[in-house]
Structures are given as C-alpha cells and as structure tokens.
Amino acid sequence: MLSSLASATKGFNQKLFFFSVHKILFTRSIITMAGTGVSSSPAYSTSSPSQAPLKRVGTHNGSFHCDEALGCFMIRLTDKFFNAQIVRSRDPKVLDDLDAVLDVGGVYDPSNDRYDHHQKGFEEVFGHGFSTKLSSAGLVYKHFGKELIAKELNVDEGHPDVHRLFLAVYKSFMEAIDAIDNGINQYDTDKPPRYVNNTNLSSRAGKLNLDWTEPDQSAERENEAFQQAMDLAGKEFLDTVRFYVRSWLPARSIVMECIAERYDYDPSGEIMVLKRFCPWKLHLFELEEEMKIEPLIKYVLYEDDRGKQWRVQAVAVSPDRFESRKPLPAQWRGLRDDELSKEAGIPGCVFVHMSGFIGGNKSYGGALAMARAALKL
Numbered sequence: 001m002l003s004s005l006a007s008a009t010k011g012f013n014q015k016l017f018f019f020s021v022h023k024i025l026f027t028r029s030i031i032t033m034a035g036t037g038v039s040s041s042p043a044y045s046t047s048s049p050s051q052a053p054l055k056r057v058g059t060h061n062g063s064f065h066c067d068e069a070l071g072c073f074m075i076r077l078t079d080k081f082f083n084a085q086i087v088r089s090r091d092p093k094v095l096d097d098l099d100a101v102l103d104v105g106g107v108y109d110p111s112n113d114r115y116d117h118h119q120k121g122f123e124e125v126f127g128h129g130f131s132t133k134l135s136s137a138g139l140v141y142k143h144f145g146k147e148l149i150a151k152e153l154n155v156d157e158g159h160p161d162v163h164r165l166f167l168a169v170y171k172s173f174m175e176a177i178d179a180i181d182n183g184i185n186q187y188d189t190d191k192p193p194r195y196v197n198n199t200n201l202s203s204r205a206g207k208l209n210l211d212w213t214e215p216d217q218s219a220e221r222e223n224e225a226f227q228q229a230m231d232l233a234g235k236e237f238l239d240t241v242r243f244y245v246r247s248w249l250p251a252r253s254i255v256m257e258c259i260a261e262r263y264d265y266d267p268s269g270e271i272m273v274l275k276r277f278c279p280w281k282l283h284l285f286e287l288e289e290e291m292k293i294e295p296l297i298k299y300v301l302y303e304d305d306r307g308k309q310w311r312v313q314a315v316a317v318s319p320d321r322f323e324s325r326k327p328l329p330a331q332w333r334g335l336r337d338d339e340l341s342k343e344a345g346i347p348g349c350v351f352v353h354m355s356g357f358i359g360g361n362k363s364y365g366g367a368l369a370m371a372r373a374a375l376k377l
Helices: 002-026 066-075 092-096 136-153 160-181 201-206 219-260 281-290 337-344 364-376
Strands: 031-033 056-059 085-088 100-102 125-127 130-133 271-273 299-304 309-314 349-352 358-361
Touching: 031 219, 056 066, 066 100, 066 136, 066 160, 066 201, 066 219, 085 219, 100 136, 125 136, 125 160, 130 160, 136 160, 136 219, 160 201, 160 219, 201 219, 219 271, 219 281, 271 364, 299 364, 309 364, 337 349, 358 364
Parallel strands: 031 085, 056 085, 056 100, 271 299
Antiparallel strands: 125 130, 299 309, 309 358, 349 358
16 A cells, blocks of 8 residues: 555656646746736647647736635646636626636636636535635635546545545645635634734735835736746645645555554554554544544554654544543653653653653563553553
8 A cells, every 4th residue: 555655656746847847838928917918828738638729717817815826726737727828807708708717707607617706695615524615716626626636646536545635635725725715714703813923825925916115016017926826825735735645645554554453462452553653643533533443542652763762652632632541650650761660660661751641661562561551550
C-alpha cells in the first residue's frame, strides 16, 4: 500500500512541475476584460490534452476576492476548461457568451457551468456533514475537486482515497474560504474578537487589489493584480493537496496498519506501536470510529529518533482536549531515571510528565512494559 502511495506522490510532483511551467508560458495572456482591448489567449494551447480551442471562463471585474481567484485557478486545471482564458466583466451580454461564469451573473446552474452564490435563495452547501454556504470557489471544488485530486493521485475518481482527500481538503482549506466570503463567523458568539487576524489566505488575496493611492488604476493593471491573486490562492491550494497526498495519506496508512496489529503487542488491544513515527493523533481518532475499535486505544508507543529513546504517550479523550483517556500512573508522575525505574519496577525509565500524558524509556521493551503496567494501575 505504501509503495502505491509513493508512486502516486511521484506522479503528483511531475504534474505540479508541469503546471508551473505551463503557467509561466500563459500568465501574461490568460486574462482579459471585455471591451478593453487587452490581448486574449492564443486560439490553441500546445499544452491542452485535446488540442481544442481554448474555452472562456468569466468572472466580474473590479475589486476581487479570494473565492473567484481560486475558483478561476482551479477550473483552469480541469479537462473541460484546461488553460481557459479568463474574461472579467459584469456585462450580462458578455457573460452569456462564455463557456463558464464564476461569482457573477446571479445563477447557479452546474449543467450550464454557472457558479454564482450571491443570488437570493442560494443555500448550496458542500454536503457530507458540512453546512457552510458555498462561495464560487466552493462550488468549483464541489463539482471539479474530485477530478483534480484523482489526477494528482494518478487514480480513477472512484478510488476511495480520492473521496477521502476530497473531504479532507475541503475541511482543512476550502471551507474557511467559503465561510469568510459569505461573512460567516468562526465562533457562535457576539463578543468581539480578542485580536485581529488579517493573515489568512482570503485577507492576503484581498490585499492584492489595487490601492486607491496607486496612480495606475487601468483595467490592465487590475487584471495583473487578479492574476497575482490567482497565483497566490492556487499555489496554496496545490500545496494543501500535495501535503495530503505526500504526508497525510501515507501517515493514515501507517496508523491503520498499526491499529490492525495492536493485538500483536498486548492482548488488551489498548496499546498501539508505531513502527515508523508519523503524525498519528487525528488519524487515530478517525480510524477508531471508522473501524469501530473497542476498547479504545489508551497508549501509543513510538521511537524518538532525536534522543534514541522510546515514548509512551497516553491518548487524549478527544483531538481538542488535553485530558487523557488513561494517564500514566500518578505515582510515576514527575519522577525521572533511577527513581522512576525503582518506583515502576521497570529498568531504563527516563521520565513521566507531571500530567501523566507522556513518559519515556531507553528501550522499546521498557516502554512496552511501562504501558502494560499502566493499564493495570
């Protein structure tokens, strides 16, 4: 399984490099504003998989937001709209002629590739348990996201990993863009925030709009700024997908295998040993639920390569809580080295944290003995 993931990762890197080259070739000609005289894209793209005439995707001119910048970036990676020219206009006659329209026009109709979210009565959400109203970026992702992820994984859209990453990328990246664009607060409270955060992607993309003090307010300069916003949002989208392909998915595979092998280490099934260290906490909670693990895992063992020691970590009651399901014994907490080894009756002990959430031993055998003893105390 891990070898197939490595193969998929290799394919992703190749595709990402290809996109970077292709973007440099076309970056000066992909955007035009109706009636401005700005040059349009060439009639055919040598990079297009079908060699068909380039399609045209519309969005509004004027001030821009992250959602339409990202939506335009993503839709140009699809087979249907590969390398499409972006036309920025609010003229209905211009928009009606285009192959797709994002964030303007007052219509959501995926059968005709219309993806606006500003019209009265629009309440479309991503589904799959998510209830945040979609922006134009969320609409593009909802209808084309699986295609993009399948390409990067180098598998068919029906592969279970595609759906898994489709949901994970929405949760960790896309939903915030939808919520910010639709003015949805992150917390259910009327209290003012304790601090201002203008460093999120939506804020940074918005800051690329032309400042009112800038002498050149031409359509050409505005389009250049929009291209910068597309590049910024698109790079972070690709970086996020790459993280899930190269890091998140392999880690999930490792944790799944270790859960399946937990009875090899202790008959209780409550001790998991990571054969290779990786980010495991979120995966563990999700997989316990998916695999209907009972009893729940109490301790995770892994090697600390820096100190050449083994760690015994108590699993938290939930991903966002500090309390452990079963902390290491109270009589061990705060002790170190020989004093701890004597108290526990286990050689090689190094420490146990005052809260009991983690401890250490010089050897794997010692760490396993600590976990087994802790289960009984």
